Amino acid sequence: MALKLNLKPATTRSTVTPATTAAGNLAVQAATEYRNSALEFDRIKAELAVKREALMSVVGPERDKELRSGNADTSIKIPTLDGNRVMVVYQERFRGLSPDNKQPLQDAFGKEYLLLVDESESVGFRKDVDLATIEATIGKAAATKLMALLDVKEAVTPKKGAFEAVARYFAKGEKDLGEDLLTFVEACISEPQVRAK
Numbered sequence: 001m002a003l004k005l006n007l008k009p010a011t012t013r014s015t016v017t018p019a020t021t022a023a024g025n026l027a028v029q030a031a032t033e034y035r036n037s038a039l040e041f042d043r044i045k046a047e048l049a050v051k052r053e054a055l056m057s058v059v060g061p062e063r064d065k066e067l068r069s070g071n072a073d074t075s076i077k078i079p080t081l082d083g084n085r086v087m088v089v090y091q092e093r094f095r096g097l098s099p100d101n102k103q104p105l106q107d108a109f110g111k112e113y114l115l116l117v118d119e120s121e122s123v124g125f126r127k128d129v130d131l132a133t134i135e136a137t138i139g140k141a142a143a144t145k146l147m148a149l150l151d152v153k154e155a156v157t158p159k160k161g162a163f164e165a166v167a168r169y170f171a172k173g174e175k176d177l178g179e180d181l182l183t184f185v186e187a188c189i190s191e192p193q194v195r196a197k
Contacts, residue, residue, distance in 0.1 A: 002179065003179070003183045074090045
């Protein structure tokens with residue numbers, strides 16, 4: 001029996017089959033070109049990080065000076081020597097600090113605290129805790145009330161060792177089961193990493 005999965009269109013992948021003649025040489029050539037480009041990309045990325053740090057060492061203090069003068073523009077446009085420009089955009093995305101900082105912030109901001117500070121918390125469950133465990137721990141009635149507060153996301157994924165299981169089924173002649181598991185694995189697998197180092 002062929003497995004029919006309920007997949008979202010975004011999970012479709014294009015596959016490329018290497019030429020049957022000299023496939024090994026094609027793979028070696030493609031791998032070499034990929035590695036060379038990846039190494040060049042890493043070099044440029046490292047160089048860019050150094051140049052970005054140099055740029056920000058100038059822009060950061062200027063941005064602070066603008067804020068202190070009452071100007072809250074979120075982007076700074078800097079002309080380049082070739083007539084183009086570089087734009088530095090300050091987005092209001094913040095990482096959180098530990099709650100140990102709550103009292104010092106309250107002391108510093110006083111009555112403005114609630115206007116300036118966003119308190120947040122996230123609740124997660126320990127490993128291997130599922131809805132059945134919660135219900136067994138607190139009881140069915142309490143679990144039902146708690147469910148109204150939870151956003152539960154469920155999914156199915158292959159277990160670790162799925163590749164070995166696919167190969168094992170095919171080796172044992174259980175081709176239908178092997179094909180179904182392979183379909184499931186291919187629907188869930190992330191794009192493979194390609195490393196050039």
